[in-house]
Amino acid sequence: MPATDLPDGLYARIETPKGNILLELEFKKTPITVMNFVGLAEGTLPFSNRDAKYYYDGLAFHRVIKDFMIQGGCPFGNGRGGPGYSFPDEFVPELTHDRPGILSMANSGPNTNGSQFFITHVPTPWLDGKHTVFGHVVEGQEVVNAIAQGDAIKKVTILRIGREAKQFAASEAAFKKLIAEKGRKAKEMKDKAITDRWPDLTRTASGLYYRIEREGSGGKPQSGSTVTVHYKGQLLDGTVFDSSYARNKPAEFEVGGVIPGFRETLLDMRKGEKRLVVIPPELGYGSRGAGGVIPPNATLVFELELLDFH
Template identity: 45%
Template sequence: MKQFFVYVSLISLLVSSCKSSKYTDLGDGIYADIQTTKGDIVVKLNHKSTPVTVANFVSLAEGNSPYVNDEFKDKRYYDGLTFHRVMKDFMIQGGDPLANGTGGPGYKFKDEFVDSLKHTGKGILSMANPGPDSNGSQFFITHKETPWLDGKHTVFGEVVKGIDVLDTIANVKTLERDKPEVDVVMNKVEIIRNGKEAKKFDAVKIMSDYFVEAEKAIAAKAQFKADFVAEIDEQRQAAKETATGLRIYTLQEGTNEKPKIGQKVNVNYAGWLPNGDVFDTSEATIAKNFDNFQLINQMHRGVFEPAVMTCSPDAQLIAGFKEGLLSMNVGQKVRLFVPPHLGYGEQGGGPIPPNSELIFDLEILSIAE
């Protein structure tokens, strides 16, 4: 009888160790088995390179995220959702409870861009979002290479099984706004953990740690911004006013060398609104102090470097910026307070509201060769 119980126990152990996945050849790592009405797509998740993004996906899939809206609490978030947007030779997109591209779990989190993870071909799993650092639950799987999405959408996995299913979904008949005529449903998204390291991956803790640090960063940036606004308010009063109404505050004295009219100069610059919001800068160290760093980073395509500007009354620059630049020597750094009539005036432009003062830091580094 004792022998019988030992035998039964061994059988139970073997069964329990195999029942976690129907795939036995995946190797170590964390995988997501996306079981759809068209078949299964298995993706390997990049939990080492993009831990927060993977933790978000895993905690949503397993239904244990404490950060979702109440309607999603203790529910397997992705089960029953659809691929609401399908574009052949581009991508299939899902993960939206509203199925219209606007839904999410009730929170947003940062981008995790990694140089080695790109949209290099068919089967790349990436986060869908409306802009920088605004990820939620929506994701897409590429149907071909999409390099223009690099640096805008976080790549966090790749299809290892079910490419044929991806092809099938990508080729379904669609209606207006690329919505499939017949819903393609994710019946279940099952997370598979193979190996000791994968089993130790604590998605909820990773998300918890992220949000704690994110709150600290938000508070620090808010304080930095408040201090900066107080600083510029003082400097505005102390700045020298020109006949046009431009105010110039010297931050750093330069040399005796003054650029000649028509010469090109290398310039570091930064521009702010009066409330302390930065709208552009050539210096990454400045941009990183503000909430919209990713947006500015995208504007510069990830490359921050001095701008080459022409010292000329005919330069294509706003009047206040140009006046300030023409007043400077090499090595000098100034802070300009540009009134609306010397800036973008009543119409504003881009991130600049109508009738807004602008604050610019300018530093002429050298004469451009």
């Protein structure tokens, strides 16, 4: 289809040995993901692991599964590479894996998007809410179906049709701004969820929330103190990930060797005190998560009881 015949929108044309694939990109609904794809394709976002001006040009479709999808965008050709950074998911209710030709981000877990993408052969609804849909095939689904593992992405060309698409510029500053704005909104939503559920919690300057369930007495632990505690840790959805109560054995550890939110709380508690504590991700395990049971950017809820310290 000639570019002059396309409706207003943002498009990507992928040239392959089997023919061209024309994709429409959802730049209004998933601006971060589309900006990443466009910036890598046009070389306007900085990246590593690739000695080329245009990131995608020359890479292979390294993973092809019949009656499922084709996947590309790995600089190493083995599915383990990326551009040297990651960015958050953008799940939009109306963008789903509901038909052939869906363009979506490959990842290794929540908020681990990089450069790898896939295009579906068939509907794949089990991927909804796990992979960000950011476009769909407009022309060339037969090419998608013909692609074999190892076929090259010869060139990716971005087509801007109409005023809004022409104003969509993929710069590093704009990309970082979009991510920061998404993070701010996500934090506001999490804070609201916490205060709606526990309206009587006290918020500290660091962003920690707590409620004293039982008063303690005496002094407080210091940095370097060894504490004996009972605790139950859970996610906001109620999933319990650890509990000394369940083991019927208190935990003993040095105050300085725990996550910041735990440390802040313990240093403010007295012997015998019990608290409900809500720890935001930045005071918990952050973007890395922990142990395969605490996901990245998880808010943690603890019942915490200081039994003793020395």
